[in-house]
Amino acid sequence: MSQYKNRRVILIERAKALPKTELFSVIEDHAPEPSSGEVLLQNIYVTADPGMKGWISNAKNYASVETGATMSSFGVGIVINSNNPNFVIGEFIAMNTGWQEYSILNPETSTYRKVNIDNGPLSASLGLLGHSGFTAYFGLLHVGQPKSGETVLVSTAGGSVGSAVGQFAKIKGCKTVGLTGSDEKVELCVNEFGYDHAINYKGTDQLINEIAKCCPNGIDVYYDNVGGDILDSVLSLMNQNGRVVICGTAATEGWNPPPKGLRFERNVLVNRLRIQGFILFDYRDKYEEALKDIYDWYSKGMLNYREDIAEGLENAPQALCNLYSGLNKGRQLIRVSKDPTI
Amino acid sequence: MSQYKNRRVILIERAKALPKTELFSVIEDHAPEPSSGEVLLQNIYVTADPGMKGWISNAKNYASVETGATMSSFGVGIVINSNNPNFVIGEFIAMNTGWQEYSILNPETSTYRKVNIDNGPLSASLGLLGHSGFTAYFGLLHVGQPKSGETVLVSTAGGSVGSAVGQFAKIKGCKTVGLTGSDEKVELCVNEFGYDHAINYKGTDQLINEIAKCCPNGIDVYYDNVGGDILDSVLSLMNQNGRVVICGTAATEGWNPPPKGLRFERNVLVNRLRIQGFILFDYRDKYEEALKDIYDWYSKGMLNYREDIAEGLENAPQALCNLYSGLNKGRQLIRVSKDPTI
Incomplete structure (x- = not known):
């Protein structure tokens, strides 16, 4: 276990219909130490996605989350500890972080993407630029x-x-x-x-x-x-x-x-x-192709986007529920630690 | 008008549900003379197809038949009069003949296919080989x-x-x-x-x-x-x-x-x-591609087919209705004149 206390949101019951906050619980333990080849991230933004309804429902899904497990989500974090020469402290990584404050990346087994903040705001790496x-x-x-x-x-x-x-x-x-x-x-x-x-x-x-x-x-x-x-x-x-x-x-x-x-x-x-x-x-091997075009259009001022940012991990379940009542006005993110780029 | 008395089946009322024989009527007039470039066919076999339900229904369809018009159908006939040097008396032609005894082919405006009876029985040109x-x-x-x-x-x-x-x-x-x-x-x-x-x-x-x-x-x-x-x-x-x-x-x-x-x-x-x-x-320009493969497999004895042949044009509506009660046991054809190849 690492020195870092890790708060995370776990699924305690699968959804029969729309998600409710009662299906989730926030617990706290220590983030694991990264093993050889692994990297520890401090997460900055995680997401609430409409598709999560399916991940936590009883019905067959491509990305089901089990009860007791940390809720899956995209997120972006900063490398704070690295046992892998390809990852340097201070780099930004987008991946399936889950709804938690710290995540382990094993680059051998997980899909991830390094985020270059010269190309746009860090939060956009989970939205238009992600x-x-x-x-x-x-x-x-x-x-x-x-x-x-x-x-x-x-x-x-x-x-x-x-x-x-x-x-x-x-x-x-x-x-x-x-x-x-x-x-x-x-x-x-x-x-x-x-x-x-x-x-x-x-x-x-x-x-x-x-x-x-x-x-x-x-x-x-x-x-x-x-x-x-x-x-x-x-x-x-x-x-x-x-x-x-x-x-x-x-x-x-x-x-x-x-x-x-x-x-x-x-x-x-x-x-x-x-x-x-x-x-x-299914297109994870082609993300760079998309990024190239989208960055290009974005840098020419051809694209707009909106985001809604909820503050604090504990508000992730509510942010998710809001999606289904149409309360959000843009990409729904949850800020789980200070964004060092702003 | 030609010398040939032409019996044909016309649609007198559009179908609200499954086809019934009462929606059709057999009338008799003279087959038209072929104009310059046109060809007159004596039809031998015409078809009854499950898709005809749609052609005669009230709902939007890709091949609607108007009331008063001759019922559309595929068919195969023999050239008995030609005003076109590319068509010789005695050739067999598959096309949209309609449910009638004689049809005019204008090769400029209609889709047709010359049938080579060396490749299989004439009737199969409307089924497996068609x-x-x-x-x-x-x-x-x-x-x-x-x-x-x-x-x-x-x-x-x-x-x-x-x-x-x-x-x-x-x-x-x-x-x-x-x-x-x-x-x-x-x-x-x-x-x-x-x-x-x-x-x-x-x-x-x-x-x-x-x-x-x-x-x-x-x-x-x-x-x-x-x-x-x-x-x-x-x-x-x-x-x-x-x-x-x-x-x-x-x-x-x-x-x-x-x-x-x-x-x-x-x-x-x-x-x-x-x-x-x-x-x-939508694939009419590619029929030859299909024929090539299907003939090849057929000639090697790799393909079987079944057909049901009703006798006489007047039985076409009943043959159609039978399709929807599952009475037919193969490709449903109607023989409207003697098959000269058997």
């Missing part, structure tokens, strides 16, 4: 494959992933339409993230007509973070050979038993749609 | 993209398309499992079409378990001609990066309003599934 940006990049460009002149519809359009999708699509010459959950976010989508149109899906009982009006040439790519009834409606507006990127299912609270929706296969057949699931981890 | 085979070929190999060793599940496994899918998948080194509608067809699937397993979906109330038992390594490709509840069940058995080819929706009677089913997007996301609609017409 996983959110990568998610938008690969989901849109590799799965959605939009062509210049096409119409791209995005759900949670003002969120950290959605806002990047909209801006990347615009850079690729597409018309962009965003779905978001408040009039305030509609403004944000249009004014900061350059959407041609944005719609407050909570502010209309004619959503399908509103979408159709904003997409007079139909929809070629739907980048979907929510699923549910909106997805059902959108399928009927897709153009021939349209693509639907399934990146999240935030609109559905629980999957056990699976809820019902409109049968989808007729739209898929008649319009030769491609509906494809996308999980960022 | 559209059924092409549908199986492109849907499986271009959309489903099975790899050797993978498990391919096929619905309507004993039908003209399904039986070809199963055999092509086997040729590509896959394990094949078929879903079909009677014990008799289960035998056919295993004994004639080489499926590793076949399941009578009407004979079990444990379909999902039966499928799981026959696919111990999960399902990599589902070639689906039916949709509906079976599709919902299969989605939960798909392997990571699995592909679902949506080639037909025979299990659903009507789409207006669309019926309900289980929400699908969670399976798509978690297992990174690709669900893709497939319509043969």
Whole structure:
């Protein structure tokens, strides 16, 4: 055990529906000593992600967290002890830190990324210049494959992933339409993230007509973070050979038993749609490719982003719960120690 | 007008659910004279296809038939009059003949295919060596993209398309499992079409378990001609990066309003599934590629097929209706004039 007292958030019960703060508990023990080849990080920012709902739910998931375990999350930290010549004290590392104050990196067994703070703020390494940006990049460009002149519809359009999708699509010459959950976010989508149109899906009982009006040439790519009834409606507006990127299912609270929706296969057949699931981890070997483009666009002033930063590890569960009520206005981070770069 | 009295089947009312014979009427007039560049065919076989349900329904379709018009269908005929030097009397042509005794081919505006009867029976040019085979070929190999060793599940496994899918998948080194509608067809699937397993979906109330038992390594490709509840069940058995080819929706009677089913997007996301609609017409420029392979396999004795031939044009509507009650045992054809090759 190291000298460092490590507070961490553990999962004490799996979620049947949306996450609640009672599912988590904060405990304190000592951070482990790094073994040979390992590195000890002091974490600075960790994240709360919409996808965490799935990680802690009863249903099968690609990244399930067991009860009793430290809650998984992305994070960025600073090297404070190194038993590996490739890592120098003071370097910044983004990785799956979990919700805790200190993390061990074993570079042989874990995915990590060194963060160069010359390229942008440290916190952005967990957002636009990190996983959110990568998610938008690969989901849109590799799965959605939009062509210049096409119409791209995005759900949670003002969120950290959605806002990047909209801006990347615009850079690729597409018309962009965003779905978001408040009039305030509609403004944000249009004014900061350059959407041609944005719609407050909570502010209309004619959503399908509103979408159709904003997409007079139909929809070629739907980048979907929510699923549910909106997805059902959108399928009927897709153009021939349209693509639907399934990146999240935030609109559905629980999957056990699976809820019902409109049968989808007729739209898929008649319009030769491609509906494809996308999980960022599958692209982990290609992150540098995304970073290169995103840094390039960012440094030219072509990209905006927003973040919400909660203070203190103990507020991570609440920050997560807030995501599902739409209270956040940007990439949700939790600051677990002072950011030495600001 | 030509000298030839032409009987044809017209659509008198669009279908709200499954096709009925009352929606059609047989009328008689004279076949038109071929204009310059055109060719007159005497039709020999025309087809009844599961997809016709969609062509005559109220819902949007890729190949809608208007009321008052001759029912669309594939067919094969013999050239009996030619105003085009590229077409010789006595040649066989497969094209969209419609349900009628004579058809005009304008090679400038219509898709057609010359049929070489050295390659197999004339009737097979509408089945395994024609559209059924092409549908199986492109849907499986271009959309489903099975790899050797993978498990391919096929619905309507004993039908003209399904039986070809199963055999092509086997040729590509896959394990094949078929879903079909009677014990008799289960035998056919295993004994004639080489499926590793076949399941009578009407004979079990444990379909999902039966499928799981026959696919111990999960399902990599589902070639689906039916949709509906079976599709919902299969989605939960798909392997990571699995592909679902949506080639037909025979299990659903009507789409207006669309019926309900289980929400699908969670399976798509978690297992990174690709669900893709497939319509043969999109591949019309590549038919020769398919023919080359299918002829090759057929000539080596690697492929079996079955056909049901109804006698006389007037029986076409009934032959169509029979498809939806599973009465046919192979590619459903209607012989509208004597086959001169047998």
